[in-house]
Amino acid sequence: MLQNLTIEQLLNxxxxxxxxxxxxxxxxxxxxxxxxxSDIDKLxxxxxxxxxxxxxxxxxxxxALEQAEMCVNDLAVLLDMTKSAVSHQLxxxxxxxxxxxxKRGKNVYYSLSDxxxxxxxxxxxxxxxx
Amino acid sequence: MLQNLTIEQLLNxxxxxxxxxxxxxxxxxxxxxxxxxSDIDKLxxxxxxxxxxxxxxxxxxxxALEQAEMCVNDLAVLLDMTKSAVSHQLxxxxxxxxxxxxKRGKNVYYSLSDxxxxxxxxxxxxxxxx
DNA sequence: TTGACAGTTGAACGGTTGTTCAATTATAAT
DNA sequence: ATTATAATTGAACAACCGTTCAACTGTCAA
Numbered sequence: 001m002l003q004n005l006t007i008e009q010l011l012n013x014x015x016x017x018x019x020x021x022x023x024x025x026x027x028x029x030x031x032x033x034x035x036x037x038s039d040i041d042k043l044x045x046x047x048x049x050x051x052x053x054x055x056x057x058x059x060x061x062x063x064a065l066e067q068a069e070m071c072v073n074d075l076a077v078l079l080d081m082t083k084s085a086v087s088h089q090l091x092x093x094x095x096x097x098x099x100x101x102x103k104r105g106k107n108v109y110y111s112l113s114d115x116x117x118x119x120x121x122x123x124x125x126x127x128x129x130x
Numbered sequence: 131m132l133q134n135l136t137i138e139q140l141l142n143x144x145x146x147x148x149x150x151x152x153x154x155x156x157x158x159x160x161x162x163x164x165x166x167x168s169d170i171d172k173l174x175x176x177x178x179x180x181x182x183x184x185x186x187x188x189x190x191x192x193x194a195l196e197q198a199e200m201c202v203n204d205l206a207v208l209l210d211m212t213k214s215a216v217s218h219q220l221x222x223x224x225x226x227x228x229x230x231x232x233k234r235g236k237n238v239y240y241s242l243s244d245x246x247x248x249x250x251x252x253x254x255x256x257x258x259x260x
Numbered sequence: 261t262t263g264a265c266a267g268t269t270g271a272a273c274g275g276t277t278g279t280t281c282a283a284t285t286a287t288a289a290t
Numbered sequence: 291a292t293t294a295t296a297a298t299t300g301a302a303c304a305a306c307c308g309t310t311c312a313a314c315t316g317t318c319a320a
Contacts, residue, residue, distance in 0.1 A: 023214075024296080026207040027237060028200070035197050035208060039255075043193055044186050046254050051184030057308080059177040060170065067165050070158070072267060077156040078165060084153075085309055087268060106266050106317050107157060123253060124176050125169075154266080187278080202297060215279055217298055236287050236296050 052096050057081070057089050059121075065099060066118050069111035182226050187211070187219050189251075195229060196248050199241035 026032050053059060060079055064070065070078070076086045090110055093099040100113045112118065156162050183189060190209055194200060200208070206216045220240055223229040230243045242248065 021210050021212060022206050023212045024203045024206055027203045027296085031198050031200060032204050032208050035194050037190070037194070037208070039193075040190065042255060043189050046251070047184055047186045047189040049184075049254065050180045050189070054177055054179075054181030054184040055308080056174050056177045059173050059180075060167070063169075063173055064165050064167070068161050070161060073154045073157045073265095074162050076152050076154055078162050078167070080151050082151060082153045082310075083267065084269085084311080088308075091268085103267095103317095108267065120254075121176070124179065124250075125172060157266085185278080203295090212280075213297065214281080214299085218278075221298085233287095233297095238297065 049096075052092065052098070053120075053124075055089075057085070058093055061086070061089060061093060062098065062112065062117055062121065065110055065112050066121070069102075069109045071107040071109050073107070075110070179226075182222065182228070183250075185219070187215070188223055191216070191219060191223065192228065192242065192247055192251065195240055195242050196251070199239045201237040201239050203237070205240070 053062075057079065061075060064075060064078055072083055072086055072090065075081075075090075076083045079086065090099060090101070094101060094110075097113055098117050099110050102109050102111075183192075187209065191205060194205060194208055202213050202216055202220065205211075205220075206213045209216065220229060220231070224231060224240075227243055228247050229240050232239050232241075
């Protein structure tokens with residue numbers, strides 16, 4: 001009678017214990033209950049976005065590309081890094097859709113995919129400066 | 131005659147080679163020269179700030195504390211983590227001045243140190259949502 | 261076709277990071 | 291005083307991350 005139910009349904013029956021990692025009990029259960037955590041997935045996406053911005057090389061790349069489109073060699077010279085290291089980071093920025101690439105002849109020119117990134121950088125800079 | 135000069139001065143004399151990591155030459159030296167990289171230290175501070183925000187646990191802690199001050203046990207139950215793990219992350223948030231602690235009796239209550247963090251979170255959420 | 265160069269790729273290395281675990285401090289209650 | 295619990299701490303561990311290195315692809319010029 002219980003064997004065709006989903007995990008969710010079994011949880012409702014208290015047949016399956018949801019594994020809990022906590023090693024303590026709540027001090028103020030009433031407060032916890034009022035906390036809104038439904039946007040949790042968006043929060044994790046948000047953390048993912050911050051994680052990409054949380055690297056000196058990538059921030060410098062974005063800052064440079066905000067001023068002009070550039071190819072890998074130019075960026076490598078500007079940041080005093082190897083082509084390979086720059087290319088690896090550009091790949092990360094591109095997979096996060098923060099940067100786009102365009103091949104012209106022997107070179108690949110990179111630029112910001114939209115000016116949203118620019119405003120985020122500027123806002124955060126203001127936040128730091130105060 | 132040269133032995134009492136600073137590194138900077140020696141560099142001007144071309145006595146010391148500034149070690150370069152690049153493995154290539156610039157394609158467009160004119161473009162590189164126009165790029166403004168003087169705010170580089172602020173950019174790195176910025177990356178440091180993003181790095182702290184780039185963790186799911188920390189973002190969830192901030193999101194929860196934005197709604198109510200809470201002690202470690204409550205946060206551990208809410209996020210389904212051990213007290214220890216929560217405490218470690220709170221320490222990081224506190225050393226970044228994003229969160230402040232206040233001991234009351236047996237408990238330590240944490241809250242956002244200012245509402246600046248809240249606005250940053252909201253702005254970034256808007257950025258994600260579009 | 262050959263050589264030179266721009267760029268990419270994957271493996272490997274070293275450093276960093278988040279969680280766990282065990283031990284410890286501090287406060288309150290019995 | 292003793293016990294129980296909240297919280298912190300440092301060491302240890304595994305997973306992750308950025309750079310390096312070497313090999314490779316693709317394009318242009320001779």
